[in-house]
Amino acid sequence: MSGNDDAQNLSPESKAFKFGLDVINQSEPQIADYIRAELENQRSQLKLIASENYASPAVLLAMGNWFSDKYAEGTPGHRFYAGCEFVDKVETLACEHAKDLFGANYAYVQPHSGIDANLVAFWALLSHRVEAPFLKNHDAKHVNDLHDDEWETLRKAFGNQRMIGMSLDAGGHLTHGFRPNISGKLFSQRSYGVNPETEQLDYGNIQALANEFRPLIIVAGYSAYPRKVNFAKMREIADSVDAVLMVDMAHFSGLVAGKVFTEEYDPIPHAHIVTSTTHKSLRGPRGGIVLSNEPGLADHIDKGCPMVLGGPLANIMAAKAVAFAEAKSLDFQSYAQQVVDNARALAEGIEKRGGRLVTGGTENHLVLVDVRSFGLTGRQAESALEEAGVIVNRNSIPFDPNGAWYTSGIRLGTPALTSIGMSCEDMDEVADIICSTLTSVDPATTASGDPSKAKFILSDVVQSSARERSAKLLQENPLYPEVTSLI
Numbered sequence: 360m361s362g363n364d365d366a367q368n369l370s371p372e373s374k375a376f377k378f379g380l381d382v383i384n385q386s387e388p389q390i391a392d393y394i395r396a397e398l399e400n401q402r403s404q405l406k407l408i409a410s411e412n413y414a415s416p417a418v419l420l421a422m423g424n425w426f427s428d429k430y431a432e433g434t435p436g437h438r439f440y441a442g443c444e445f446v447d448k449v450e451t452l453a454c455e456h457a458k459d460l461f462g463a464n465y466a467y468v469q470p471h472s473g474i475d476a477n478l479v480a481f482w483a484l485l486s487h488r489v490e491a492p493f494l495k496n497h498d499a500k501h502v503n504d505l506h507d508d509e510w511e512t513l514r515k516a517f518g519n520q521r522m523i524g525m526s527l528d529a530g531g532h533l534t535h536g537f538r539p540n541i542s543g544k545l546f547s548q549r550s551y552g553v554n555p556e557t558e559q560l561d562y563g564n565i566q567a568l569a570n571e572f573r574p575l576i577i578v579a580g581y582s583a584y585p586r587k588v589n590f591a592k593m594r595e596i597a598d599s600v601d602a603v604l605m606v607d608m609a610h611f612s613g614l615v616a617g618k619v620f621t622e623e624y625d626p627i628p629h630a631h632i633v634t635s636t637t638h639k640s641l642r643g644p645r646g647g648i649v650l651s652n653e654p655g656l657a658d659h660i661d662k663g664c665p666m667v668l669g670g671p672l673a674n675i676m677a678a679k680a681v682a683f684a685e686a687k688s689l690d691f692q693s694y695a696q697q698v699v700d701n702a703r704a705l706a707e708g709i710e711k712r713g714g715r716l717v718t719g720g721t722e723n724h725l726v727l728v729d730v731r732s733f734g735l736t737g738r739q740a741e742s743a744l745e746e747a748g749v750i751v752n753r754n755s756i757p758f759d760p761n762g763a764w765y766t767s768g769i770r771l772g773t774p775a776l777t778s779i780g781m782s783c784e785d786m787d788e789v790a791d792i793i794c795s796t797l798t799s800v801d802p803a804t805t806a807s808g809d810p811s812k813a814k815f816i817l818s819d820v821v822q823s824s825a826r827e828r829s830a831k832l833l834q835e836n837p838l839y840p841e842v843t844s845l846i
């Protein structure tokens with residue numbers, strides 16, 4: 360058979376990626392090589408990073424085209440650039456899909472990432488709750504109508520607002536008011552943590568903090584908390600102190616879209632404003648969104664550009680529209696349920712093999728393991744598992760004695776392995792690979808003979824056995840099986 364015949368027999372996905380790489384190869388062959396190598400690398404590892412996933416070929420392909428070339432500052436129909444007819448259609452479709460998928464009255468799909476979505480939300484809230492009343496009091500329509508001294512007063516008022524969010528060691532995120540992030544420099548912040556006994560949220564404590572601190576914004580949402588959050592209760596707390604409830608569902612938006620989190624666990628009906636990434640459990644392109652059902656907020660969110668964003672990425676908005684369309688399917692609902700079932704199976708598998716689970720289990724897509732139960736730090740466990748072909752990330756656990764760098768935990772997530780078709784039975788095997796590796800790791804000592812928090816010893820035999828078992832699982836559940844040839 361000739362090379363041409365071979366190409367004709369390929370799947371459309373193989374052809375699309377193969378021919379795309381042929382074109383890239385003509386400009387910078389090293390990048391074509393790295394793209395091929397990345398797929399091989401991902402195909403050889405068990406990916407348990409809770410914030411990652413595998414987007415469909417349709418989502419990936421929607422990103423690589425001439426929509427990337429277009430500037431479109433503004434919103435559909437109100438652009439600062441000409442020639443936006445089809446960007447308008449793309450953005451409108453992505454918004455319609457997002458509203459339909461999440462049951463929201465309003466969607467903004469321009470944020471380039473989760474951090475941007477949160478920035479848009481914070482500034483929309485400041486614009487709604489601080490700037491708009493100030494302008495009204497000063498008989499002004501626009502900030503440019505204010506005198507310099509009035510503007511200075513308003514600027515100071517922006518910097519004088521309070522927020523509360525979940526503490527980092529309890530599973531919160533840096534963008535929820537922590538000092539290394541702009542949110543912590545902008546707001547005066549206090550954190551709510553978890554109950555030391557249950558390691559779960561204590562709504563009474565959150566209420567007490569809100570009563571005492573009187574925040575403008577209460578942020579709910581997490582990146583490493585293995586339980587559901589009751590958003591109806593969080594809204595009651597916000598209402599009782601006249602605060603705004605902002606939910607960052609970056610991690611679990613796939614479970615909301617897939618109707619696993621409903622009623623009080625679905626943030627959309629309860630929060631004033633909801634943000635998310637689109638690339639984690641939602642299985643879309645890297646990006647962010649903002650949703651709201653609150654009358655009067657949409658106009659403020661729409662000003663994300665120029666407030667904190669430049670031109671939107673039209674190619675990414677196209678891929679978001681594709682991902683949202685996919686997430687509306689019944690298949691996606693089954694996927695989301697399987698993500699949660701798999702997390703539970705993984706948690707049970709680890710617990711029965713001696714691993715201590717933070718909060719004693721999971722109700723979402725992630726499992727937090729206290730690896731002190733294997734005599735290790737999070738750093739040692741993460742590195743040892745990487746050598747064994749299992750990709751996880753180290754993570755603080757509540758009240759972590761090892762701090763945020765070495766940590767005492769590892770965070771495991773099931774969205775990616777579920778995307779490639781793994782089942783609860785497979786999760787038991789994954790749990791066994793993880794636990795048999797961690798049980799065999801010995802912490803090493805530093806040059807001065809003290810116990811090291813980073814170094815460890817893992818035998819080649821254990822390593823290669825783990826790799827073989829992972830390879831078998833991955834062979835049975837291949838990544839992008841429709842992509843058979845890239846050369």
Ligand SMILES: Cc1ncc(COP(=O)(O)O)c(C=O)c1O
Pocket residue numbers: 410471472473474475477532534580581582607608609610636646
């Ligand atoms: C809860 C939460 N919010 C926001 C973000 C930021 O998302 P991005 O990395 O897309 O900026 C993350 C990312 O890990 C997250 O977990």
